[in-house]
Amino acid sequence: MTAPKKSTSIYKKIGISLWIVFLSFIILFPLYIYSVSINFLNLYGDLPSYSALENPENDLSSELYSADGVLLGKYFRENRSQITYEDLSPNLINALIATEDYRFEKHSGIDLRSLFRVFFRSLLLGQDAGGGSTLTQQIAKNLFKTRESDGLLSDVPVIKMVIIKTKEWIVAVQLEKSYTKKELLAMYLNTADFGSNAYGVKVAAKTYFNKGVDSLNIQEAAMLSGMLQAPSRYNPSRNPETALFRRNTVLGQLKKYGFLTTAEFDSIKALPIELEYKVENHNQGLATYFRSVIKWFLLDWSKQHGYDLYESGLRIYTTIDSRMQRYAEEAVNEHMGALQKLFDEHWAGQNPWIDDNGKEIKNFIEDQAKKTDRYKSLVAHYGEDSDSVDIIMNKAIPMKVFSWEGEKDTLMSPLDSLRYYKKFLHAGFMAMDPHTGHIKAWVGGINHKYFKYDHVKQGRRQPGSTFKPIVYAAAIDNGYTPCYEVIDAPVTFPRPGQNPPSWTPSNFSGVFTGEKMTIRQAMAKSVNSITAYIMKKIGPETVVDYAKRMGIESPLDPVPALCLGTSDVSIYELIGAYSTFVNKGFWTEPFYITRIEDKNGNVLQEFFPKTGEALSEETAYLMTYMLRGATEEWGGTALGLSRELRSDNQIGAKTGTTQNASDGWFVGITEQLSAGIWVGGDERTIHFKDRSLGQGARMALPAYEKFMRKVYADKDLGYVKQPFKEPLKPLSTQLDCSKYAGNTLEADSLNTMEAFDENEIF
CATH class of the missing domain: 3.40.710.10 (DD-peptidase/beta-lactamase superfamily)
Structure with missing residues (x-):
């Protein structure tokens, strides 16, 4: 008769222990959350302030506009531009919700159902159940760098991850209080990394498809949404097969949640990925030389006025007319391409550097090479009399070179490359309104990627x-x-x-x-x-x-x-x-x-x-x-x-x-x-x-x-x-x-x- 009493005593102790654990959790967990929110004793690192949450900052490209409202180019470290919810394609919203956070409209920053799913399936059953992070938590991670911390416990392996997740929960709840769901969706897509130096979906749509965000079709929206999990792995330019598989997975999610019918899914799944892939950089677009020259003025202005040209999202309005700029570039290119052909035929394989007597200047290229940064760096590394300098300067290596027929892949030594480029003629063209002083077109050279020097304002020659x-x-x-x-x-x-x-x-x-x-x-x-x-x-x-x-x-x-x-x-x-x-x-x-x-x-x-x-x-x-x-x-x-x-x-x-x-x-x-x-x-x-x-x-x-x-x-x-x-x-x-x-x-x-x-x- 003693065994049942003993068994009852054990169950009672277990029950009491569970209650103690439960009550301790009920009491201590809020205290823990509160201690993280105030960074008690600097154990956890700071959270963003209320003002930062109300006015979140992320690095924004500064944009340069023509007089007729055309975007000429950007100044950026991370190429990022903002959009609003109204700018988004419904296809993109649906793909994002279906893939990243289907219960987005129902939670307040933390999805408890997803957390329990992750806990039981991942920790107890050893299955992959995802991370359980909501879109709002991902905004907290992207925008406020919650994974960067300088608290005293930040370097302790397991505790570090617990603190990070806690911070994301706190910030996510605060974000939900401060913004509407639509604003949060736009905020997330503005902060996301899509690879290829495309930050934010506006730049991503331009980079991969050369179109606006509001024009994305279902398969394009699915591809971009799929990239969010791993931008490099699912980059369609570098890994087309992996990207296609991921895109179709997203399409499957759209079908699962009723955004696509089975027939639509089967039809769209069979389509290939069609790209107009072009990574935006400072050598592309209109008025490249103009943008490069005025950058120095803008950097100085930004410094004096407390802005960062590459991060503050400034909008600079210029006098350039995009249509006249395009005509000027076309005119210069058409003429210079023909003139270069005449120049090459005129010299017929001879070198065009001559003295006052019409004789070729001896050692011209070798002397010019000594003025280059490459030669100077080699001399600094190996010494001026080292044979290594001559060996490297004369060793052929693979390279792309400019030509009037387009870029060419070739093998050239640095000296041969210099010899090749010195034979090109250059140009500088400018047009302005004589009454207002407004510059309407500025062409500083024949190709900004290969010839950086501006011949409009920087270059001076005998007139x-x-x-x-x-x-x-x-x-x-x-x-x-x-x-x-x-x-x-x-x-x-x-x-x-x-x-x-x-x-x-x-x-x-x-x-x-x-x-x-x-x-x-x-x-x-x-x-x-x-x-x-x-x-x-x-x-x-x-x-x-x-x-x-x-x-x-x-x-x-x-x-x-x-x-x-x-x-x-x-x-x-x-x-x-x-x-x-x-x-x-x-x-x-x-x-x-x-x-x-x-x-x-x-x-x-x-x-x-x-x-x-x-x-x-x-x-x-x-x-x-x-x-x-x-x-x-x-x-x-x-x-x-x-x-x-x-x-x-x-x-x-x-x-x-x-x-x-x-x-x-x-x-x-x-x-x-x-x-x-x-x-x-x-x-x-x-x-x-x-x-x-x-x-x-x-x-x-x-x-x-x-x-x-x-x-x-x-x-x-x-x-x-x-x-x-x-x-x-x-x-x-x-x-x-x-x-x-x-x-x-x-x-x-x-x-x-x-x-x-x-x-x-x-």
Whole structure:
């Protein structure tokens, strides 16, 4: 009879023990939760503050927009953009719910049913039952980095995981109190990693399918939802078979929960994954050089104003017009591809780096290689006299190289690669509104991925004859008129104490005609002797002063040769200076940012260009008349522009060519637009052997024409052929050089003859 009593006593003790455990849990668990929430004694690490939960922060790409509202590009470490719930495709919402958290609408951050399932099946039965985390818990993990902790218990293996899960529970419950279910879904998809540097579903949809989030179909939504479990493993570009299996698993979940019928499931499951895979980077999209150059201004601005350009989600609005930018890039590419072919044929397997005597420069590539970062790093590692440096520099390795037919896979040594790339011609093109200063298009080179150097603002080269209008502007502002007559004869400048003791510039043809002509005709034909005559009359210092007034900030040597463009300037400065002629004598700084907003659309700063009066209004208009001479006078250097472009239109223009034809320039102005281009080799020793091929009218003018044709053809842009606007005040100078009419092309006789810069030496 004692056994039953003993058995009862044992059960009673077990029952009491279970009650003690249960009551202890009921009492201690809330205390534990509370201690984690306040980070008691710094045992667990901090939780996000209430304000952080109300205003969660995650790294957002800063976005650069064109004037017509097109996204030009982004600045990012992690490429991430925000969307709202309304932006989401229903297919994506359904796929996410079916795969990640079917009870999302029914729980308050913690799904107890899922937790019990995980406990019993995973811990007691050893089966894989998932992690039991809700979408809200995953937001806590993604957004608030709950798995990063500096508490005293954070390094204890098992306890660490318990603390992490506890933090996720606490944050998830707080998030559920602060946001609606729709907001939480959008928040989750904004914080998720989809691989390929695509953070957030907006970037992921663009990266994998080149479409907006609202346009995702069922199979695309299923693929993206499936990637969330393991972005690298299920990346459809790298692991297409694994990604397809995962996508179909998600489709199975959609069928399981009634989002798809069996027939729909069977049909969609059989479809392949169709990608338009393109990882967004800083070498792609429109205006790559522009984005790269202004980045430094934006970094400095962000630092001064307490922002991080790569993380703060700034919205930068620019003056660039995406349509004109595209036309400029197309025009430059079309022209430069053809010009490069001509250049290669011209040299026919020879090296294009030559000295003043036309001889190939010995050891040119070896000397250039010593300036590269690769060579310098090898020397730093192995020593300057080490054979290892030469071995590595001459060892062929697999690489991709740029070509005008597309990227090519090849084997090249670093020296061969340098030799290959030095043979390319480069370009810089810019177009701006001469009245507002707004830059409309900026093409800094032929390919930003392979050639980073910007030839619009960073690059400076001798402008040749494109500098002459500044000389003539100074003269006209000081009393000369476009009809002022000068004889084409030698002009000599003394050079006391120098060897030789004097300088007499020659014309391109090498002869002086003795012909009397107006300075309008002289500039139209680019006659050096007459420009030199004007320079001698007004003096180099006067010319430098006017150049500075018109925005030329590059150093200018106040010497006689300046009249022929011997001091380096940028196309950015030159287009700004020419715009002064159209803008009634007011120089306006070329201008590219209108405003910067924060991620919520609040305007942080608006920008306005610098401006100042450089010329009188009459002088400015007379200079448009002077520049029109290149398209209207017999022998004008811009007669190569087609009749279609010139007829019923007023275009002022100037070509420029340096002495050895290493630089070709062209600048054109109309009432609505100033634009210009520089073309040349990477080094000044790289150029055509024949100067007639290296003239600005051949090397640069065609790209301008292609651009303007495209601009005029797009009626939505609003650019039309028209005359330059005359000053309101009557001109004191009569533009009547009728006695020279025989040298002037009448409007109805415009032809398509090609006329090139045959009178230029600089």
